Amino acid sequence: MKQHGFGFAAPQGTSAQNKSAQDSGEHDLMPPIKLIRGYLSEAQQTALLEEADAYPLSRPVIKVYGKQHAIPRTQVWFGDEGCDYLYSGLFINALPWPKYARLLQQKLKRDFGLNANGVLVNRYADGNESMGWHSDDEPEIAIGSDIVSVTLGATRDFFIRHKSSHHKISISLESGDLLLMQWPMQKEWEHSLPKRMKVMEPRLNFTFRALIKDFHKQIAKD
Numbered sequence: 109m110k111q112h113g114f115g116f117a118a119p120q121g122t123s124a125q126n127k128s129a130q131d132s133g134e135h136d137l138m139p140p141i142k143l144i145r146g147y148l149s150e151a152q153q154t155a156l157l158e159e160a161d162a163y164p165l166s167r168p169v170i171k172v173y174g175k176q177h178a179i180p181r182t183q184v185w186f187g188d189e190g191c192d193y194l195y196s197g198l199f200i201n202a203l204p205w206p207k208y209a210r211l212l213q214q215k216l217k218r219d220f221g222l223n224a225n226g227v228l229v230n231r232y233a234d235g236n237e238s239m240g241w242h243s244d245d246e247p248e249i250a251i252g253s254d255i256v257s258v259t260l261g262a263t264r265d266f267f268i269r270h271k272s273s274h275h276k277i278s279i280s281l282e283s284g285d286l287l288l289m290q291w292p293m294q295k296e297w298e299h300s301l302p303k304r305m306k307v308m309e310p311r312l313n314f315t316f317r318a319l320i321k322d323f324h325k326q327i328a329k330d
């Protein structure tokens with residue numbers, strides 16, 4: 109792979125906050141998020157996209173309402189040792205961090221103090237691929253931790269909906285954008301990535317998460 113001589117330095121002007129969140133309701137109920145447009149430079153985006161060409165993505169089959177379905181996207185989980193993830197009833201062993209995903213994790217630590225020890229990478233081949241409504245509220249996610257989502261490739265709409273009022277907002281996420289989902293968003297809000305048939309290009313999304321190390325080993329012992 110080509111080497112990109114840059115150090116994932118802290119960005120200039122990480123100022124935009126909630127600006128492009130389109131409020132579709134009458135009231136001002138807003139999820140605890142921060143949106144940073146253009147968080148990654150073009151060079152950083154290229155490095156990650158090129159690296160991702162070699163990621164061992166798979167399309168696991170999960171149970172939804174009692175029926176088995178192949179997920180409408182492909183994914184891979186990278187993380188520290190002991191940071192395995194049980195996601196939609198699926199046990200995923202952490203694979204070792206690739207170089208640029210690791211550099212991005214370290215940059216998020218510098219810029220936000222984020223203690224992520226794993227990242228779920230989702231790839232949506234085109235607008236026909238999607239993710240349904242859910243919260244990232246698995247028990248192994250460390251209490252009080254934020255989740256950071258970084259988008260590469262195609263622009264896609266991202267929905268956030270309040271669990272009880274169903275108040276919904278839509279954010280158009282573009283390549284290089286970062287969405288910080290702050291604790292306790294996952295308790296009160298769900299999110300989804302709807303299908304968009306006009307989108308022909310692939311999109312990659314990295315969600316960095318802080319897991320309780322050895323959570324599953326602990327459970328097995330109990």
Ligand SMILES: O=C(O)CCC(=O)C(=O)O
Nearest residue numbers: 228230239244301313315
């Ligand atoms: O692709 C996205 O923007 C959303 C990904 C997501 O919600 C997840 O991985 O849990």
Ligand SMILES: [Fe+2]
Nearest residue numbers: 242243244299
């Ligand atoms: Fe999610």
